[in-house]
């Protein structure tokens with residue numbers, strides 16, 4: 001196991017950022033071959049330190065190595081490989097062709113310029129993925145990067161901070177570690193882009209700090225992502241995919257289904273299917289099952305336990321047991337929950353508790369979704385395109401999957417991000433590259449045909465042709 005996470009002395013932070021800016025100004029990171037080489041180094045890090053990362057993720061979140069591989073390691077590997085393969089195309093300036101007549105003989109191009117020095121702030125629930133995924137885009141786009149791992153997942157932060165600098169060019173990529181104090185001082189520095197993943201309360205703090213320098217931000221936030229189960233859904237397949245997406249990483253996934261909307265007459269059928277699936281995935285004693293994770297901290301545990309305390313057997317359809325010493329919360333399903341419920345329907349749950357909200361019909365499900373903030377994700381389980389298209393047409397969310405959960409995250413051809421309270425901006429694949437570049441409009445004028453262009457010069461008179 002790696003050494004303990006060491007917080008960056010606050011007084012060193014301005015110097016770290018200044019040093020990155022100095023490097024950026026040399027043009028080092030703009031060189032496309034340099035970018036590819038750094039991405040290859042990041043791949044090497046993922047390969048050589050896979051075991052250390054997997055161990056740290058287990059120590060922080062009891063993540064099974066399968067979940068670490070799927071949710072953390074392979075995503076970074078795929079993104080790196082995508083960028084290396086596509087970098088020549090992505091970095092190429094794009095010529096525009098349909099020009100205004102006065103510029104018809106000139107060259108107009110959009111150059112893909114690196115933004116400069118960018119800050120990436122990661123969150124604890126996927127501490128490798130959420131920190132390094134944006135970094136891949138930032139490197140590909142030619143930036144220098146300050147990396148701020150989440151201090152909550154301290155083991156993973158320590159491993160990344162200990163080893164990654166041996167792989168990447170230290171002049172261009174630097175770490176700031178710590179909590180609120182260190183992040184606050186970091187946010188006082190001037191960056192050219194800030195990429196933040198975490199909760200919306202801190203998202204506002206980040207955006208306010210960025211405003212002081214007019215720095216653009218990407219905010220990857222959370223919210224209550226609904227799952228709608230239509231009457232014509234395949235209930236067995238639905239249960240398999242819903243339970244997988246909900247209890248993956250112990251429910252601590254920003255796009256986990258937060259609550260389920262199903263018609264009143266089908267609630268019981270869904271519970272039966274979910275119970276069967278839970279037994280199949282995590283046995284009759286999930287606490288002993290290696291595939292089942294844990295809550296990250298006692299703080300988060302107490303918050304979740306506090307939610308559960310409001311319900312008794314009349315509403316706990318499955319689970320409900322907890323063990324504080326082990327940070328264990330049994331996979332729990334709550335039934336007959338009102339959409340106005342004062343506890344589980346107020347905040348994002350972010351743990352292994354799944355409320356089921358019965359509705360009269362799909363139109364009521366749509367109304368319930370639409371009175372809330374726009375969610376980060378939405379899942380619709382329905383066979384009939386008429387049913388799922390109607391729901392798609394009448395709602396909005398960062399992303400949506402029909403007949404599955406989470407899978408849109410792994411699809412690099414789809415941008416990933418929120419809308420409204422669930423965030424702004426997006427990334428993954430080409431979108432990551434776009435996020436970290438400035439599209440610089442560039443016009444290269446010919447010095448010929450001056451007499452034709454002279455019409456625009458003063459003194460103006462009515463005889464001159466207008467442009």
Ligand code: NAD
Nearest residue numbers: 122123124149150179180183198199202220221222223254
């Ligand atoms: P967290 O506690 O790890 O915080 C995120 C980062 O913010 C950390 O690096 C932390 O140091 C920093 N931070 C915390 N308080 C701060 C403050 N006062 N000032 C400045 N910086 C501060 O993670 P979290 O916020 O608990 O993450 C969980 C939330 O993030 C959930 O709402 C979840 O849905 C959301 N999330 C979103 C995504 C996404 O991709 N959209 C991914 C994961 C998590």
